[in-house]
Amino acid sequence: MTGHVTIRNLSRSFGTFAALRDVSLEIPAGELVALLGPSGSGKTTLLRIIAGLDLPDAGQVLINGEDRIARHPRERGVGFVFQHYALFRHMTVGENIAFGLRVRPRGERPTRAEIRSRVATLLDLVQLGWLIDRYPSELSGGQRQRVALARALAIEPRLLLLDEPFGALDTKVRKELGAWLRDLHHGTAITSLLVTHDQEEALELADRIVLMAQGKVEQVGTPAELYTRPATPFVLEFLGEANRLPCRLGEGGAAILAGTGDVLAHGLEPDHPLARSGADVTLYVRPHDLLLEPEHEGPVVITRVRMAGAFAKVEALMQGISLTALMPFHRLGASGLREGEHARLRVLHGTAFAAEGVEHPAALRFEARGVTVPA
Template identity: 45%
Template sequence: MLEARSLTKRYDGQPALQDLSLDLRDNEYLTLLGPSGSGKSTLLRLIAGFDVADRGELLLDGQSLNGVPPHERGIGFVSQGFALFPHMTVFDNVAFGLRYSQRDPVKNEADVRRRVVEMLDLVGLADLGDRMTGQISGGQKQRVALARTLVVNPRVCLLDEPLGALDANLRQRMTVELRRIRKLLGISFMHVTGNELEALSMGDRVVVLDQGRALQVDEPDRVYNRPNSAAVARFLNRYNIFEGKLTDGGGFAFPGGELPLPDSVPTNRDAASYCIRYDRIQVRGMQGAKNGATDAPVPEGSAAASLAQLPARYITSEYSGSAIIYFFRLADEKVVEVEYHLSHRKPDAFTEGDLYTLAWPREEALVYA
């Protein structure tokens, strides 16, 4: 439906987007994930028509958007700051685009009221139409901004970090609400975020951006379980990443030790990144450990051959509600994180400063050139 072809945009000579191509499908929720400065908001501004690309083309339903002004594109935009009119009621904010559109404004006030009331009901604000925007909460303002955008029936809705200003509980509720609203209306959403959990939980597909390029465009489970590069794994904030090189003996050497490689990794590469997800690591006891180890040391033999193992000293833990993150320090001072989900069993107790073995199936590791 919406296609970006080789988009390039520079500001003061610095590239914001570099030859970027991607598509937004009909009736799809597409999330864009990346760090600050990766080009996410620039892409939205080009699609909306607020900025003009230096090179490349945008097409909507096969028709070029190059040179088409923003108000004629049929594309809605919800900014991070909501940009509501403080001197207007909630109702009048939502009605603004219907009444004052430069293309086909709605002159019949009964039609305006009907459409605004329907939209306020859809976003859960049916009883707040007469309130001023200064009298409602941040989450309600977010819904007003969304309703104002959707009431004019855009073909595409662009959301620039729409949940960034909300508290954690409200952000979680709005995650569900946005997907529900999109599904009911059948409008394609493109949602920019710097939060990896938000991107994975909301998107039908996820685009990982960095330095103006799309590193991976895939379904959330593929991005999470099989990131196609160490850079993507780093943005997910769920992987321990070791930098080193492949050895002649078929291992991976880094300053903290040497690890066995998965069978699928070619051995004819030099520099490499070795990644293992936090929740794939088990903590095992070692000789001399005082207490807290739930598993015995792994013996030599076939079981050990299938595992990657590293000695590490326990530092501390961090409780996050549904999980605990344990922190361990390797011989080279690198800190390794181990995620333990509390639904599994009673959490382990480790002794600060004691030595343990971090172990995981070697086939669970991802190794990149």
């Protein structure tokens, strides 16, 4: 049975440091949810409290409606996978997977035949059946992490908790194992909670992301919701690089570059309070949504052009503002952009937030009009 998790007003401090500040959260049954945030944001502390490895100063952890704070970790029905595998070095792969079943109280312990069958099933699931008699020292990092995952699944947990499970692996293995975990999750329909500081990993793997900062939840939503409709500047910038353009809002919510009369983009929500305010805002634009076009004596000066994988990364300066634009590498030659040359700037899509002290904190989305993007 999968677990629906409810976190209510959870707080935890270590001395004067507040690791969690009145956190409330719903984790739907059967979803893979990523706890994302910088170091010190509270995500691992939250995971440890859910697992029963730490106790909160205040608040509740409910799994399927039952408060589990007072329960021993063994009684919570939770499987835990750590970053550094935590396998028993003196046990074989099969013995490691079977461990959680063999240490159950006698009345709850499966028979030896049942344990062997369960271990064989899990080894098939993680595609490592041929390694049952090997020791952890004889396995690769990716294989060890699969064994650790099989061991966590052996007890048939309501909830699977993963604390930076791929952090010790190289990039290629990390991506392969992440895709494999995603497929495995949907095959087992177990509720999973993944702690990561890797934005790309969270965006690719999770059904839902909980983005945390300084012990609080900044925003909860699907990867698409957080990326395209960030609630705060922190969310927007944490989930990817962005250019900052100081603007004032003109008629109809148009974003006008500060100090000039240049209209960069138009607001998509004309009735938004911020659009009608004429306020000073910061317009955030992703590098792939920034279009630079050569223009003699244009306000932008190209400072550097370099290859970044399949993309060309163009760095520039405009009135002291640093800019970064991305374009498919095959378009670079035809673009006419060269180091030292001038260009003009066009914004394809952007998100604006009011300056500090303005009463309308909600984001306002923008897009260009009449701009054709080169193929």
